[in-house]
Amino acid sequence: MFETLSLQTIPPEDEALRPIIRALAAEVADGVAADVRARSWQGFDSAFSRRLGAEGFIGLTLPKRYGGSERGPFARFVVVEELLGVGAPVAAHWIADRQSAPLILNFGTEEQRQHYLPPICRGELCFCIGMSEPGSGSDLASVRTRADRTAGGWRLNGQKIWTTNAPHSDYMIALVRTSGGAEDRHDGLSQLIVDLKAPGVVVRPIVDLAGDAHFAEVFFDDVDLPAEALIGVEGEGWRQVNAELAFERSGPERIYSSIVLLDAWLTHLRRSGVATEATVRLAGRFTARLATLRAMSIACTGQLARGESPVIEASLVKDLGTSLEQDIPQAIADDLASRPDDAVDGELLRTLAYVTQVAPSFSLRGGTREILRGIIARGMGLR
């Protein structure tokens, strides 16, 4: 089973991007404390995103006529791996580049593509994804935010919550109900592009347990949207969202969330000269798992490059990947504190504290562990 996930090599022309993107990432990462870099996904730096855009590192998979580089998913893998590997701030372009732009390219009208894609590729537009609601977490088909037809377009009412990046975003791509009721489940859902500056939209940041405010509640009170806010086909929102999630779940971001902490710990071990047998084994275990997951993620990337939609494979890599991401802070904490008399510098401890606190989110965002395992089970013909 899952023979499609097989060892692949990143093509040399994509591997050739590595030194260039590495140098760019170093500009914003060098000398920055590890506990700041560990916030990579939440790191909001518009100037850096615009710089990446100007250098052609956003919209790598998009056609040139929309400002993209017309390269493949492997190019994006290399770029994302280099950015996350050092903990560069990516929030200002992250979601637009990964999900919104491919969605607009695949399902949008020509006008929508021309309107949104070039500024996304320049690193100028920040998107968020409006999925969860107070009553809809994993059960996404139960969303109640509703858009009704008006003479000129749509009128939107309802509420989204836990929307990552909403406080910084220009637009939200929201999954909303456009017909029927909750009993219709996957039917009657559509995706709308919501201008977050439109009258009737209120964004209220939510502070997380680490003290950051990267997600938010978003309220819609009689928000009037033009007809062209609809993306793709009315009533096809569910199918479109699932195609989108294959992009979200398969990338290197699903194995590298704790990488800054891992490297800070390895540096600490080398500097302090501590190498108990258990510590050395732990370093080896992380390395073996990481190397395997990276190969699996590259295999998924190969599927995307062949035009496939590796929904099940991506779920498999994400579940295994987030398990490693969560094991890293837990095991490193135990390792460091197994020698309570050793001095550990404050930066490493702050990084550990931050990653430990946010680690539960790794297996929530982009689909919970239980949902992913359900998708894998369905892929094996069990449901």
Added chain:
Amino acid sequence: MADMDFAAPFARMVDAACPPATVRAIERGESHAALWDQFEKSGFLDALVPECAGGSGLSLAQVGPLIQTAGRHALPLPVGDTMIARWLFAMLGKAAPHDAILLASTRAALTRRPPTEVADLGLFENGGELYLAALAGLSDETPVEHVGPVPEGGLRLLAALVRAASIAGAAGALLDRTVRYANERVQFGRAIGKQQAVQQQLAVMAEQCVAARVASEIGFAGPLPLRPEAVAIAKAVTSAAAPVVAATAHAVHGAIGISEECDIQLLTRRLHQWRISEGSEAYWEGRLGTARLADVASSVDWLVAASSVPSR
């Protein structure tokens, strides 16, 4: 795709030649000569031997799937080991014996081998030299035949890699069987595979099986001599997966899986054996960790370098 050209006929051959009844018979001590003769005649045992020396000259990456297939079928004879042994003999410019050869990094591993390890000869390492021993009646005092110097990196790298591929193959076979069983077995009025609790376990089992296969592929990528870190990744990940996969197969099968007549035991017993053969996950994690800590590269740099396969 070229790999499949060899893998498919080999799989058909193993399928026909070695049904579960044959596995059991050989484990009981019945003669394996007829089965071995089929492999000997097939030419697959010389897969790695260069064409100029009369072999097929396949690459390591092409042979990996064949060894996985042997694992899938719980093949009770050391086909993968013998492929490696014959390559070693060819490299030393020597004619290889026609018998089934088991690889072991130490002589003790041969004398204390479990009943699942049936073979005629054992090739082992001692003091940087390779020796060949007849396994029948082998003790610590039996005279052995000197073969030549050990290959670069030592025999353990090669033997561990064969075990890694065997685990990957057996794990895949157990996943197929266990999913099939979960869809057939009815309790509480429906197939147990419809229970979410069972589905979640099988999803985890699938993840471990895929990780084991990909890790094995990492070990087999690239030319010989083997890269120690690639073998360490392969054996550490497959060995860690083995008990999880075996335990889930048994948990889902219930009591019948414990019985001798249920075929899963042919695979689960071997998974546990291959896990501890030539170093468990702890051993290989230790070796890999030592190498990793000695290297100041960042994780991404290290991973990129480790995955770039040197050309021969």
